[in-house]
Amino acid sequence: MGDRYLHLTRTAPGRFLTRRLGLPQPHPLRRWSADTPALDGPLLRLTAGSSALLEPLSDAGLSLTDAGLPLIAPDEGPAERRTPAALVLDATGVSSATGLAEVHAALHPAVRSLGAGGRVVVLGSPLAADDHHQAAAQQALEGFTRSLGKELGSGRTANLVRLTAPAAAASTLRFLLSPKSAYISGQVIEIAGRAVDGERAAGGDPARPLAGRTALVTGAARGIGAAVAETLARDGADVLCLDVPPAEAELRATADRIGGTALTLDITAADAADRITAALPDGLDILVHNAGITRDRRLANMPADRWSSVLDVNLTAVLDITDALLKAGVVGDGGRIVATSSIAGIAGNTGQTNYAASKAGIIGLVRSLAPRVADRGITVNAVAPGFIETRMTAAVPLFVREAGRRMNSLAQGGLPVDVAEATAWFAHPGSGAVTGQVLRVCGQSLLGA
Template sequence: MADRYLRLTGTAPGRFLTRRLGLPQPAALTRWSAERPALDGGLLHLTAGRSALDLAPVLARTGIGPAGSGRTERAADAPAAVVLDATGVRDVEALAAVHAALHPVVRSVASSGRVVVLGAPLDPADHHQAAAQQALEGFTRSLGKEIGRGRTVNLVRLTDAAAAESTLRFLLSPKSAYVSGQVIEVGAAREASAADREPTDADQDRPLSGRTALVTGAARGIGEAVAETLARDGARVVVLDVPQAEQDARRVAERLGGTALLLDMTFADAGARIAEALPDGLDLLIHNAGITRDRRLVNMPAERWISVLEVNLASVLRTTDALLKDGALKRGGRIVATASIAGLAGNAGQTNYGASKAGVVGLVRSLAPRALDEHGVTVNAVAPGFIETKMTAAVPLFIREAGRRMNSLAQGGLPADVAETTAWLAHPASGAVNGQVVRVCGQSLLGA
């Protein structure tokens, strides 16, 4: 459904009226397209404190040139992105360098621009360093809520610049338009297998070539967008949905050059059936299928509770266990599950849905280190906020408008925003990103 308020604020009368009334003023976001694959402008690299990171080679490969070398005449005055290396901040006094670095430039960042703060892991043996680095989280999230004009602010904790390259490419691109206020931890680089080596320049546009991706609930909505984006990146996509969605599933599969797999994920043997249908195994397991059966707890019968927990959580656990145990998911593979901000912040009338999505978060955090050590597979989750789909279009007007405006970008996201985030986590070079739950919510004002 069209966001008429967003269109209104894009006009001169609309800007004047909303400014006078103190209403939200969302900016149209710059999203990825084949015609516009990179941000329009230059990159400003700043440092607060001493840093041991060698960022220059990595930043040079993000597709954004140094500030002043962008494609517009305004690039020198309005950088498309600012990267602040604050990994060397180890005490409260050093935080002054964060203010000194960003204070003069933050206002000049271009519309739909990016601010990425780089921090270090918290040192359990040094509470001064831990305090200063934790302070960066509050700083980043606060700045994200005040920067405006469609600009995003994120924090990346890292020790190895090379291991964070896929993450920086994503955050410094139009693909991350609806990801803001996030704290992403990137582990140290590990020895790459043939399956997860960084693509060469020749195949950077299709990094998933040769990989098989299974996307559940892919016949429509967010799942369809995820399947489309993975296919764009070169994956052979298997579109899984329930038999009742056969027509839509086959339509999507045919359009993407993939195959349809009709299966109810709640079947006890769903994992075995998937393994049988894919005798050569799979590389990417995307758990997107989910349902809602909303009602306040006092009015919720047991069957509504059970059905949501079974589809959204139990089937994910059961199928994941089976595919890992059978070795159907190859080494160097990726598991990306769909959580929700309802599981992080809660939502009235959704105790069943919130419980199921919080359960997905628990699954990711517990399974991620073991899956990587034992199977060579990473496990992460995306947590969408208000996304413009047929489901949200059916929400009553005032509730829908509240959902759209209650985030730092003051607008709803698109299925493509969730899909792009999933594709980043599925990327061959994202092996150091593990156990992360990344909200795709425009930095929702609800929850952490």
Template sequence: MADRYIDFANSDIGRRLVGAIGLPAPVHLERWEAGRQRPVEGALLIGGNGLLLASLAPGFDRLTPAVFTAPGWTPETGPRLKAMIFDASAITSAEQLGELRDFFQPALKHLDTCPHVLILGRPPESLRDPWAATAQRALEGFSRSLGKEIRHGGTVQLLYVAEGAEPQLEGALRFFLTPKSAYVSGQVLRLVACTDHVQDWSRPLAGKRALVTGAARGIGAAIAETLARDGAHVVLLDVPQARESLDALAARLGGIAVALDIAAPNAGQELVAALPEGIDIVVHNAGITQDKSLKNMTPAMWDHVMAINLQAPYRLTQALLENGKLHDHGRVVLLASVSGIAGNFGQSNYAASKAGLIGLAAAWAPALAERGISINAVAPGFIETHMTAAMPFTPREAGRRLSALGQGGQPQDVAETVAWLAQPGSGAVSGQVLRVCGQSLLGA
């Protein structure tokens, strides 16, 4: 569904009126398009005194030819900035936190549209010096606040990079500094050492087999399309009632369609039988809502949501593991929701199921790491789908505007995030939840 407010706010008369009244002025976000020549199309400014920049230096020219350092770039002589990286890993005191202000303040008035900012640090829990740990923890408050100030469709993320995880930084930069992360902002992730690497950045999932549940339409279809674009051979799963749409999408993507009720008692055995060659990537996207205030919710409504949203992902993954179908160094991605983080009126069953998926990722990550398998949750916020298009006007507009980016996301935004977590090098991220919500004010 089109967002008419954004269209109006970016028209000639709309810009004047919105500015005069002081209304939010969200911009059309730039998203990844086929044929893009460089991950970063514009100037990249780097700064900070940490050691992480040295490990990144060989890859900067693969991102963009226009790389500037803080002393060499000035607002008066430098180009407008499309991306920024600040290495804060050497900050070990409260006094040194002023380096953040000194780096970012001159640049904020000289940003291009839809800029992307990445701050790098060390995990506070890994530092013995209490002051160093304190200073590194302070980066979270700064990065999230900057995300709410940057405007112009910009995003800000913080990556805590553990010792030994430096080789996986390029993959993170190719996601967080590009339009692939257009609707991801205000996020804090931890990278750990990982032995897997992407061999071909044009097709990072080449040779991988990926299963996507709930794939017939909407976000599931977008995920399947994006995984296939990145080189994966896709297996698309949905309920038998969606067989026609499922078959059509599988034919277009050169994949395989599997019609299966994931809540059925024998769903695990049927899935194992449908995957004789096993699988490398599992995306649990299938989910339902049956909303009602708790005082009016029937046991059947509660149980149905739990069966589809929470129990099925657990049981299907367990069946794949027990039968040797999930390959070593595999990737599991669970589609949660910001409702599972912030809660939502009338969604106690849905929010509980999605919070459970976040807990499942955290609980399973240590055991799966022994086989090089990562498991993470992706928590979308307000995404423009058939479901949100059917919402009443007032809650739909509130969902769109209550974020730092002032708009809803697209299924592609969720799909790009899943595709990044599915990459070999993204085994550096596990047991975590990544929100795709435009830095929603709900649960922020």
């Protein structure tokens, strides 16, 4: 189902009416396509604080020449008078409360010129355990960036990246500074000190970074799972699409469309891990846990079977299959594990104590497992979708659906491809320094942090 309200606001009567009534005015988001792979305009680089990483970042590939996004400085002549498509502020050197004035001084004049659908990326440093002034200043950047994301409007986004080593940030910055991150705003991403699997990240076709890799996507018959499978295949992966037997027809259609393989299987079955292992004789590089169900009801009215069925699919099966595939070595060194959480697991939701518990459990899995498999170069991350336009949300009552769409900084629902692009970024061979993260794909929902 299309967003009729968004289309209405693009008409002259719609603009007049919504402005007079003070209603949200969502801006159509430009997502990635082969014809428009980059943002339209230059990237303006800015600095606040005593040290700057922008020059090293340029050496690491932030110039984005392969994506057609030129990197310019404010003093580089005519280029600065073009409407920038993105602003990158290096605030890694801000180490005191007074130093935050430089953040204001750098961005205050620049945000006025940022084009519609533009990006703001603030670069910060990890909080220093032995310097509470630095920690206070760097933590301030989080509140600043989240607030800026709510102010920008016109499809613009703002995100904060905390990093220690420039070379480890290239894949993350390319993602955030591209149409692929259209529905991601107000997020804080932590980059570890080193890029894992850097040799494989540097080689091959940039348009097919997953070439030669095998991916498993559960719940791949339709919706978000199908979009994830399609996006990973677009990036070169060989995809094993998994879903339950009743969805076999749709599953095979997805697999056929992307040149993948279909596997019908109930992931809660006792032999699920064994059957997955048998289907992957050459091992697995990317494991995407997307399968999930809802059985909504308020706790006072929720029987045990509705509780357990959701926990069994959404959490227990994820834990058991992950453990089994890691123990058997099916997920190889340098592998990627991406699980689907939800903003319901972060903020809670009426009638979804079972679902929210399962999705919060995914966050616990990520945070605990990531450091324990890091020595093998395996990353573990989660995406946490907000309101995504799927068959399920299309069935939601009209007013509840409209509230879900508008209660975020971009004033619209996301698309399955938005979750898929975030998953593909986590799966990228150059994202080895990104682990233990939970990325909200929610347009900066007003619910939760």
